[in-house]
Amino acid sequence: MSALRPADEAAAPDKTATPLPRSPRRPRAVRRAWRRRLGERHPAAARALSAAVTVLAAALVVAALVMPDSVGHLGPAAFLRIPAEAVVGAAVLPALARRPRVAVAAVSGVLLGAMAVLNALDMGFGQYLGREFDVVLDWGLLGDAESYLEDSLGRTATLAAVAGVLAVVLLLLVLPALAVVRLSDLLARHPGTAARGTLVAGVVWITCACLGLRAGGLPLASDSTATALEDQARRVSDTLKDEAEFRKAARVDAFGNTPAGQLVPDLRGKDVVFTFIESYGRSAIEDPVTAPGVDRTLDARTRALAEAGFHARSGWLTSATYGGSSWLGHSTTMSGLWISDQQRYRTVMASDHMSLTDAFEKTGAFDTVGVMPGVRKEWPEQKWYGLDKVYDAFRLGYRGPRFSWSTMPDQYALQQYQERVHGKRPADGRSRMSLLILTSSHQPWAPVPKMVDWDRLGDGSVFKDMEAAGDKPADVIADTTRSREEYGKSIQYSVTALTQWLERYGGKDTVLVFLGDHQPIARVSGDHASRDVPVSVVAQDPEVLDRIADWGWTDGLRPAHDAPVWRMSSFRDRFLTAYGSTPHPRKG
Known part of the structure; x- marks a missing residue:
């Protein structure tokens, strides 16, 4: 008799039944x-x-x-x-x-x-x-x-x-x-x-x-x-060591404890305008492809400004960045610290180290305004810069086309600065210090805008046909020679727009300081180009330029090849000292 119960017998395998399919072979x-x-x-x-x-x-x-x-x-x-x-x-x-x-x-x-x-x-x-x-x-x-x-x-x-x-x-x-x-x-x-x-x-x-x-x-x-x-x-x-060391350096400030009354006393009553021109580097003035056009423009604009009563002196600054990361150049100039990477930038932005713009704000005698057409998102750095008000890309009323990366032509941004800021007197008889960051010379340098009649700028719609007829970015990016040529044209445009604005709207109390933030990319400036950028101070009042006579800078907008070269981080303290500020160090 079988040892299996009926149920077990029913469940017993049938040796004559068709065998079940085997599992698929493994991939190997x-x-x-x-x-x-x-x-x-x-x-x-x-x-x-x-x-x-x-x-x-x-x-x-x-x-x-x-x-x-x-x-x-x-x-x-x-x-x-x-x-x-x-x-x-x-x-x-x-x-x-x-x-x-x-x-x-x-x-x-x-x-x-x-x-x-x-x-x-x-x-x-x-x-x-x-x-x-x-x-x-x-x-x-x-x-x-x-x-x-x-x-x-x-x-x-x-x-x-x-x-x-x-x-x-x-x-x-x-x-x-x-x-x-x-x-x-x-x-x-x-x-x-x-x-x-x-x-x-x-x-x-x-x-x-x-x-x-x-x-x-x-x-x-x-x-x-x-x-x-x-x-x-x-x-x-x-990188990890530098972070700790730089945090200590940022707490030291030669003017950190200077009383408000001893900051830039020689610029009281002036309308001071600091302007960064995107990618305005030494190669624009000395490269054999870009220099002829740029140098002609600088010389022509020097003569035009002189006819309007303005005079200029120019030198070189060695930027903390190259080819991009413009904010590192901006913050280095304004802080007096060498801000060469993002960690240093974050450290400074979180500190109370005084910026050059903040120095004007602390006097209580200046309104401080920023015009930044390249800013298209929240910008918490406004607090560190000490700017009372900022006009970003969305607050300038532009209705024209974008020129590749640049949100609007520099001429339009300058006209809006004139209408919204410079053309209005500050309240309570105060002076004004402005920070402008122009963007038309940002890569890929296509299409490059052209100057139009200032009275025709309107809301920027006048640029629609110009942008549509301009070069396509993809065509210029792929061609090194064209990139260098169009880069030179963009610098000519930005310098012309800025100096025409000064010639048209500046006065005896206007002081313009403008400089580049960094050199263009290596494909344009060369593999072994320096990090130097031009810097100029322009004013009608002869005393403004007399204050920097011992700097050894070149007369005019075009610095000589052998003009002094300083690290960009040294500019803040030199400028504050030249215009009467008294050092009161904070040692951290």
Whole structure:
């Protein structure tokens, strides 16, 4: 008799029934089966495909290991070197058991891809900002870059560009990992050949290193990835140390305890206007492509101002930034501190370190106003700057077209400044100090506006046909020569608009200080351009310029090549001292 109960008998398996389908093969098993079938049917093609994939994997790994971090070194010679890291990897990975080997190879590949991404960022930042990418501070600037592309090329092109960049980054993280795993498996399957090849490669690397052999200016024996890792670690350490040291420096202020009555007494009764011209750098005056037109404009405007009773003196300041991040140049000039990165900027904005604009506000004798057509969102920095009122892009009544990144032509912004601010007397007989930041010379320098009759500006609609007929940003961005030419035209336009405004509306009490915030990008200014920017002081009252006679600046709007060069951070204290301010230091 069966030991099973009836219910159990019903549940017992029927050996004659059709077997249940087996679970799907795992992906690795499927790949193996596919390769086996391909090899059986097309052995030659299978071997060729396998060899091609291996060669591509090796090329990808070597290219990532020797990838330079600057455009100047980017060339065929850079990728014809022997990476020490590959020699070490070829010696270590085959000695590991399979699972640890695959794990180490995959992690190494991802790190290699990450270093390639950082090298690419270094190249981009070197071209646009004249410095290396800071892995601690600079991620936020990528959002600014996206906004710039959207303003210049449109939303659709920007989305496509961002999608493309993300896809490339993903591939750079995944493909090197797969490549290193494949190569490590190959070396493990052929230990004898791998050992001999690694020994030969190591001997060749040591020989090249000892003899100092080079190709295209780069050493044939490369250890660039290890050096880059060390460099990144050093940058992170330096950034963290700098944050603490700069916080202490920001608490020290030569004029921090100066009484209100002892701040800029020699400018009481004056209408003082500080103006930054976007990307107005030394190259605009000295570069062989841009200088002829810009120099003619500066000389012509110097003569026109002289006929209106104005005279000028000009020199050079070395900016804390290059190619972009204009706010670093603005805050360096106004604070008297060297604000060269975003962390320093945040530290100063959160401090009570006195800005130059704040010095005027503290006197109680000046109204302080900002006109900032480039500001299109909340701007909490207004408090630190000590500005009573700010007119941003949405408060100037502009109804015309945008000129790429620039929200409105400088001439329109200046006319609105005249109508809303300068043309009205401050209350209670006070003086006024204004901060203007002009934007028409911001890259990509297309389309560049042209001057129109001041009485026809209206709400800016007059610029619609001009913008539509102008150059397209995409055409200028891709052409270095045209970028330099259009950059020069934009500087001519901004200088003309500003000085025509002064000639038209300025008076005996008007004091204009204008300067650049930084040099244009390296593609326009050159790979080894200085960080110098022009600065000018313009006034009718001869006593205003007599106060700076000992500065040694050049007469006129165009500074001489050998005119004095100061760090931008020194300007605040020199200016305050020249116009009678008495230092009362705050030592933190």
